[in-house]
Amino acid sequence: MLGSNQRIWLFLGIAAALILLFVFLHGLPGSGGGGDEQPTPVANPAEDEPTPPRPGEKAGGSPAPTGRYKEIALIAQQPLPEHLPVLRKAAGDKSWKNRHAGVKGIARLKDQGDPALLLKVLANASEREEVRAAAAEGLGEMRHIDAGPALMRAMEGPSRVVRAASGVALWKIMKMHYGFRAGDSLANRQRVMQVIRREWPKFYAIAKNERG
Numbered sequence: 001m002l003g004s005n006q007r008i009w010l011f012l013g014i015a016a017a018l019i020l021l022f023v024f025l026h027g028l029p030g031s032g033g034g035g036d037e038q039p040t041p042v043a044n045p046a047e048d049e050p051t052p053p054r055p056g057e058k059a060g061g062s063p064a065p066t067g068r069y070k071e072i073a074l075i076a077q078q079p080l081p082e083h084l085p086v087l088r089k090a091a092g093d094k095s096w097k098n099r100h101a102g103v104k105g106i107a108r109l110k111d112q113g114d115p116a117l118l119l120k121v122l123a124n125a126s127e128r129e130e131v132r133a134a135a136a137e138g139l140g141e142m143r144h145i146d147a148g149p150a151l152m153r154a155m156e157g158p159s160r161v162v163r164a165a166s167g168v169a170l171w172k173i174m175k176m177h178y179g180f181r182a183g184d185s186l187a188n189r190q191r192v193m194q195v196i197r198r199e200w201p202k203f204y205a206i207a208k209n210e211r212g
Contacts, residue, residue: 076105079105081109084109133161147173163189180192
């Protein structure tokens with residue numbers, strides 16, 4: 001039989017072992033280990049940081065205010081003719097993102113849009129290439145045959161993005177590709193452009209005659 005002192009020490013030993021087992025399985029209270037307690041959400045700093053400037057864009061420029069951009073982009077998705085004044089204003093905004101959305105919206109209006117404004121944007125060498133490319137795409141969607149010379153000049157420009165968009169736009173207008181590829185060597189592009197420039201006057205005369 002165990003003496004009273006031995007029974008006390010045995011009881012304390014068992015209690016200590018149970019405490020150690022509990023700590024091992026569940027961690028100390030308030031330590032955050034295990035259990036069903038959810039971690040406190042932490043804000044994503046990337047959502048609050050400004051977008052780094054793109055090449056050719058000055059740091060600290062004027063990024064599009066989120067609300068303003070969303071408003072314009074929403075209109076540009078399914079524009080109506082009465083939205084044209086808003087889209088024209090957006091196309092001249094300080095933010096290139098707003099300008100891009102405005103140009104896309106004007107292009108989607110097609111015959112009810114403003115091809116003269118798109119031609120002006122395309123010809124602006126200081127404009128962002130994304131905005132100029134959107135203008136070229138819009139002119140192609142409009143099948144605006146008077147855009148031919150401007151598109152051909154853009155196809156000979158330094159921006160591959162603008163060259164590609166302009167080449168596709170001219171193909172939509174002329175219904176002929178002529179093998180133009182924006183990423184080809186300068187010599188190959190020049191050779192194709194010679195053919196296009198030679199064919200353009202004949203196409204233009206026929207197209208104008210058909211449209212009366």
